[in-house]
Amino acid sequence: MNRAEITIIGAGVVGLAIAAQVASAQREAYLLEKNETFGLETSSRHSGVIHAGIYYPPGSLKARMCRAGNRALYELCERQGIGYRRTGKLIVATSEEEIEQLKALFRRGQQNGVADLKIISGPELTELEPNVAGVAAIFSPSTGIIDSHMLMRYFMTRAQRRGVGIAFQTRVIGIAKTSAGYQITVADGTGHSSFTTRIVVNCAGLYCDQIAELAGIDVALAGYRLHYCKGEYFSLTVSGHDRLVERLVYPLPPTKGAGVGIHVTFDLDGRIRLGPGIQYVDNLDYSVDRQHQQLFYDSVKRFLPAIEYDDLAPEMAGIRPKLQGPDGDVRDFVIREESDRGLPGLINLVGIESPGLTASPAIAAYVAGLIEELL
DSSP states (O other): OOEEEEEEEOOSHHHHHHHHHHOOTTSOEEEEOSSSSSOOSGGGSSOOEEOOSOSSOTTSHHHHHHHHHHHHHHHHHHHHTOOEEOOOEEEEEOSGGGHHHHHHHHHHHHHTTOTTOEEEEHHHHHHHOTTOOOSEEEEETTOEEEOHHHHHHHHHHHHHHTTOEEESSOEEEEEEEETTEEEEEEEETTEEEEEEEEEEEEOOGGGHHHHHHHTTOOHHHHTOOOEEEEEEEEEEOOGGGTTSOSSEEEEOOOSSSSSSOSEEEEOTTOOEEEEOOOEEESSOOOOOOGGGHHHHHHHHHTTOTTOOGGGEEEEEEEEEEESSOTTSOOOOOEEEEOGGGTOTTEEEEEOOOTTHHHHHHHHHHHHHHHHHHHO
């Protein structure tokens, strides 16, 4: 490893998608990952949902990338045999007082180009999902679930076949601007080594602010400082709940704070999960606190009355790299080439949380466009 044209830092789903998108036999490209394999952090600790693009501020990167990624993912799954299911999703109002909020969310989804949304009545909701209680709901047919591991494996294989060198257990410890690009210093099992690269793509997930800082950016001034937001999941353990719902079921999102509320999802095997919760943390701790079981039960019992407290069991937790703090306003993705900060060829992707999985093909295409402008 002496010189590269493109170096991508981070082999989560977004880094892998970018590697697959920009790979070419005519380009020397590397993908560096500090862990022993791909997608071990945020990219594998989530609901596995293909989002439709309902919640995000109109015109935001989150809204645009989610809509484009939704279409691209379904097409990709069909072509490549990646496991998925177009389940549909219900966002449920449990009282008459929530109807106006439901209508406002419906309008936002329409503004974002989610054209297939429908508001259904309480009786229509009962007909679709007999075990779900509510007075009305938004039905989103284009929401689904995906085997994220299969997706990441596809991106990695495609990147490798097109010539990308992938180095696991390789931690970036230095980024220095040079006249020809950047000198990257890494630590691996053999010690420290350096190479030069023309373009650096920082999609290091939970560590992207640290990578930006290594490159010389004042992350506080740039607004890149991350906040770790833990999301716990509980599973439903009683076998009789296997067919409790056929669609994903969400409450109306909280009017303030992060996230869209504790909701009901399931994987391709039908295993039902409740989550994620919202808990800002200082450290990467993936344990699940049993004391939060009551909160999860109370949150979901409102619209899924068939469940009982003892049906819940701790499942897993993930950490989201949020740009917004506990009391901050919603922040958009940052996808930015840093020429105006004196760092041409450095592309930072910061705060890529949900809907990052859904948006990954669209983000990859967007970054590829930025790279083409540089080459």
